[in-house]
């Protein structure tokens with residue numbers, strides 16, 4: 395191992411040729427699907443047929459989910475302030491967090507650290523501490539997340555339904571048992587479980603959502619820039635905002651200002 399300051403095992407140039415994980419970039423162009431190339435660059439090896447299909451499905455499942463989520467609101471609001479496409483998209487990515495988009499990483503960590511443990515105890519600990527279990531719950535889906543259903547069916551068909559998926563679904567049932575309320579295994583949880591089956595480390599989890607959702611963000615920012623007026627995302631304070639601060643008041647006469 396050399397001692398140069400910058401090190402990478404991802405890609406390099408040899409002469410004028412680019413190599414990605416050891417393969418000539420130009421040999422990949424026209425032969426690999428985008429999802430296969432993503433798998434290669436993230437995992438370091440080419441996916442087989444099953445891995446390719448699963449990867450495609452996971453990325454497509456998060457490509458878009460309406461104008462409502464925080465990332466799209468942020469991206470479009472930033473674009474509406476008079477910024478360029480990259481600024482709007484970057485703003486959207488910054489809105490990914492533990493409640494939206496970022497939960498894949500937390501869910502993968504939860505599965506990888508808890509699989510094999512007693513489900514009743516694991517769930518009990520989270521619920522008693524009022525800690526949200528990552529990968530469960532959704533603002534919109536209350537009975538089941540249809541994306542989870544589809545991905546889990548596919549995982550079964552492609553033989554990726556193993557200990558992590560089984561654990562993830564047992565946790566969902568256990569939450570229902572202990573809480574008496576259905577808190578669904580959401581798409582982040584489903585991707586987290588399946589990506590764990592595929593051998594991905596939890597620290598790469600957020601990457602799945604970022605890679606999958608950026609096309610949606612690009613489309614939204616482009617639409618905002620080309621179809622809407624600048625500054626159109628200003629709130630209508632009378633209809634959309636509830637002010638609950640102090641009533642208008644005078645500065646105290648004895649207040650020592652500058």
Ligand SMILES: CC(C)(COP(=O)(O)OP(=O)(O)OC[C@H]1O[C@@H](n2cnc3c(N)ncnc32)[C@H](O)[C@@H]1OP(=O)(O)O)[C@@H](O)C(=O)NCCC(=O)NCCS
Pocket residue numbers: 492493494495497521525526527528529530531532533575577580581582583
């Ligand atoms: C997504 C999320 C913010 C939605 O929250 P929400 O709309 O407040 O959810 P609900 O109103 O349906 O919550 C109902 C109850 O379930 C609880 N709950 C919701 N998600 C929970 C979770 N992941 N783990 C444990 N309890 C949860 C709530 O605390 C609430 O409890 P209460 O009735 O005792 O007050 C929330 O579920 C969450 O933080 N999930 C974990 C992160 C995650 O996976 N995010 C990705 C979403 S795609």
